[in-house]
Amino acid sequence: MTTGQEGTAVAEAVQRRRVTVRGVVQGVGFRPFVHTLATGLGLAGHVANTGEGVVAEVEGPPGAVAAFCDRLAAQAPPLAVVESVDHREVAATGGTGFAILASRAGGAGRTLVPPDTATCSDCLAELADPADRRHCHPFITCTHCGPRFTIVTGLPYDRANTTMARFPMCPDCSREYADPADRRFHAQPVSCHACGPRLRLLVRGARPGGAPRQETGADPVARARRLLADGAVLAVKGLGGYHLACDAENAGAVALLRRRKARGDKPFALMAREVSDVAHLVHVGPQERALLTGTVRPVVLLRRRTGTGPWGGTDGTGGANGTGGPAPRPADAVAPAAPDLGVMLPYTPLHHLLLGLPGDPPGPRLLVMTSGNLAGEPIVTDDAEALERLAPLADAWLAHDRGIHVPCDDSVVRVCDGEVLPVRRSRGYVPSPLELPVPVRASLSVGGDLKNTFCLARGRRAWLSGHVGDMDDLATQTGFERAERQLEAITGVVPEVLAADRHPGYRSGQWARRRAGVRPVLGVQHHHAHVAAAMAEHGLDGSRPVIGVAFDGTGYGDDGAVWGGEVLVADYDGFRRHLQLAYVPLPGGDACVRLPYRTALAHLRAAGIDWADDLPCTAACPGPERRLLARRLERGINCVPASSMGRLFDAVSSLAGVCHRAGYEAQAAVELEAAALAAPGDDAPDGGAPGYTFALRPASPGTGAGDAAGAGGAAGAAELVADPAPLLSAVVADLRAGAGAARIAARFHRAVAGLVRSACAAARERHGVETVALTGGVFANALLSSACAGALRRDGFTVLRHRLVPPNDGGLALGQAVVAARAGAPPAGGRAP
Incomplete structure (x- = not known):
């Protein structure tokens, strides 16, 4: 062999490839993983974060290079989500060694920022x-856990682009950060006692209106635990905002927090140190346990055990937890009259410290953990703002100096028939994108006004924001703007079109129209968006319609009425209104939401049933108000026509004597579900319910909101109308026969499930559709959802239920995005109806 041939053979034995990895690959230990993989295979080269993802160049024997490319996805770190691995051959350089280079900004795409993640077992052992x-x-973290999304200020994901930038690493942390063999190799939030961040405890001043004073000397966590044990309300700075915490076993502390926060009877969430601290109170199956102990750690709604709930007897049944001591029991006021307890386990080091490490002095074993805000306001994230806005609520503040760049409330989920049902999608899930079944233009969908989330979408990806809140507060609207700017920055989506609910009064829609400029704003009907969201998350491309059962409290209808008891035959392009609940005029509109007895009286009048004094809803309504309501209903004054299933739940709840005044959204329906769960076995939702039926009739030509409100026309008229009058008559008869609230509640749930079954059978016969989507806030009711899904599957339907986004208005923006993608845009600057 000649010298030239020998050189060619050597060159062929070395290959260099440039590899680009996209997905959730920054902030999850991917570069250290690449370094370890490459050096283990004897490869030279380098790796860096870029705006597109992780980019590496590797050089060495072709077999080793191929093995490197193959293992990138298969052996990726646990928090990584590898979406693609692209590689191409480049010229060999003959270099040696493998280096992690400084991150590079720019690039045509955007990498995916990971969500915040609960503290891992290795960090807990060190803690x-x-x-x-x-x-x-209190800030222990590594490449496998800790804050990510809430501290990111820019891309690529490096310490300089997080709120940790202000904390220089000490020599020990710097050594760990630079050591490829260390678990904290290039972990951006790495810190210790020496380099910060740091806690501080501030206590309310002794004089009214006095400024809080910072306590010095004592360990802030130990002092905070003592304050909690003594009955104080503590503002605790977490990952995505402040919580308000108190000892959940202390009835006085719980009542104090409830009174200060003006929370009414809305349930509080609990934080328990371990599952065994609540297992005697609630049912914890394998799926619930996995959610409680996993990396997300949302609030999990757990069904109360028989005898521990508001309709099953006195709270608490005794028992012991895993430590052998008496099991803790929350005060009754934690979740009065609710069928579930919302429980989460600690997900930050600070939470673990507050609940106590082994050997710590005794302290509270169950904490109330609720969002740090006044009712209706967004969660507080800024320290100075916390001292001001939470001053009427807290006795002390456990704060720290690591900034929160974007608020992120706790996620809330439940398990229904063995499947996860999101109730609020936020911390731990955001900003992970959802894959879309259809390509979409770069768009911003602004959601609704309750439980607001928004959605940025482009191509086949959709990024939903965390929970923003109710848009009737200026601070919430400001928080919406801040969160929208941050999500645009990290996704790189520049919206070409905006989508909003068609309700003309929604503040979310008004914001979209103000900010649109020359971009079109497409209006999407509320319940169409609900159905489209369910279709999208199940990967349907819209080529075939579904039967969308969209039950909620309020949605703006095409005829100007309040819709909410709708069965639609829909795809992404449009919908046909197959069935609606009969319109009932609701006097005072929103007042009926707060006063379910008003809704009950309106439904009784529409059904031709007298307001007899022996009916609970009649007794709950003061005489002068009752006479005023009668005049309003007779003359149609300030009466809004509604076909709402949510309002029908309210009406039956009051009629049965369960809930007459609602202090929080859906309280009457939540308590009606709790009552139904306590019914005797022969009145379970799949048992008999004589007389509890809806009258189904074809819609009369021209039937619309005008029939109920004296105006309107036939826009949005349905094919069928479901009249609840026979059902209400049966409820009244049961009341007078002494049936009791639990039996009535169970029979009502069964009747609604029967209506869904009949409506879907009629839609299949008429339209030939075999797939049903159950959506809308009413289907957060696990009892109803399970009964409907079971009956429909027995009838041969394919049933879609939400598993990625909430069925309530927290999922609206996803549906708006896919509907808007198929809608024809109006001229630049125009407005869709």
Whole structure:
């Protein structure tokens, strides 16, 4: 072999490839993983974060290079989500060694920022180890856990682009950060006691109106635990905002927090140290346990055990937890009259410290953990703002100096028939994108005004925001703007079109129209968006319609009425209104939401049933108000026509004597579900319910809101109308026969499930559709959802239920995005109806 041939053979034995990895690959230990993989295979080269993802160049024997490319996805770190691995051959350089380079900004795409993640088991072991230098460090983290989304200020994901930029690493942390063999190799939030962040405890001044004073000397966590044990309300700064915390077993502390926050009877969430601290109170199946102990750690709604709930007897049945001591029991006021307890386990080091490490002095074992805000306002994230806005609520503040760049409330989920049902999608899930079944233009969908979330979408990806809240507060609208700017920055989506609910009074829609400029704003009907969201998350491309059962409290209808008891035959392009609940005029509109007895009286009048004094809803309504309501209904004054299933739940709840005044959204329906769960076995939702039926009739030509409100026309008229009058008559008869609220509630749930079954059978016969989507806030009711899904599946339907986004208005924006993608845009600057 000649010298030239030998050189060619050597060149062929070395290959260099440039590899681009896209997905959730920054902030999850991917570069350290690449370094370890490459050096283990004897490859030279380098790796860096860029705006597109992680980019590496590797050089070495072709077999080793191929093995490197193959293992990138298969052996990725646990928090990584690899969406694609692209590689191409480049010229060999003959270099040696493998380096992690400084991150590079720019690039045509955007990498995916990971969600915040609960503290991992390795960090927890160090947290509890007195010999470890991070023993009791409230900000312990590594490449496998800790804050991500809430601290990111820009891309690529490096310490300089997070709120940790202000904390220089100490020599020990710097050594760990630079050591490829260390778990904290290039972990951006890495810190310790020496380099910060740091806690501080401030206590309310002794004089009214006095400024809080910072306590010095004592350990802030130990002092905070003592305050909680003494009955104080504590504002605790978490990952995505402040919580308000108190000892959940202390009835006085719970009542104090409830009174200060003006929360009415809305349930509080609990934080327990371990599952065994609540297992005697609630049912915890394998799926619930996995959610409680996993990396997301949302609030999980857990069904109360028989005898521990408001309709099943006195709270608490005794028992012991895993430590052998008496099991803790929350005060009755934590979740009065609710069928579930919302429970989460600690997800930050600070939470673990508050609940106590082994060997710590006794302290509260169950904490109330509720969002740090006044009712209707967004969660507080800024320290100075916390001292001001939470001053009427808190006795002390456990704060720290690590900034929160974007608010992020706790997620809330439940398990229904073995499947996860999101109630609020936020911390731990956001900003992970959802894959779309159809390509969409770059768009911003602004959602609704209740439980607001918004959605940025482009191509086949959709990014939903965290929970923003109710848009009737200026601070919430400001928070919406801030969150929208941040999500645009990290996704790189520049919206070409906006989508909004058709309700002309929604503040979300008004914001979209103000900010649109020359971009079109497309209006999407509320319940069409609900159905489209269910279709999208199940991967339907819209080529075939579905039967969309969209039950909620309020949605603006095409005829100007309040819709909410709708069965639609829909695809992404449009819908046909197959069935509606009969319109009932609701006097005072929103007042009926707060006063379910008003809704009950309106439904009784529409059904031709007298307001007899022996009916609970009649007794609940003061005489002068009753006479005023009668005049309003007779003359149609300030009466809004509604076909709402949510309002029908309210009406039956009051009629049965369960709930007459609602202090929070859906309280009457929640308590009606709790009552139904306590019914005797022969009145379970799949048992008999004589007389509890809806009258189905074809819609009369021209039937619309005008029939109920004296105006309107036939826009949005349905094919069928479901009249609840026979059902209400049966409820009244049962009341007078002494049936009791639990039996009535169970029979009502069964009747609604029967209506869904009949309506879907009629839609299949008329339109030939075999797939049903159950959507809308009413289907957060697990009892109803399970009964409907079971009956429909027995009838041969394919049933879609939400598993990625909430069925309530928190999922609207996803549906708006896919509907808007198929809608024809009006001229630039125009407005869709």
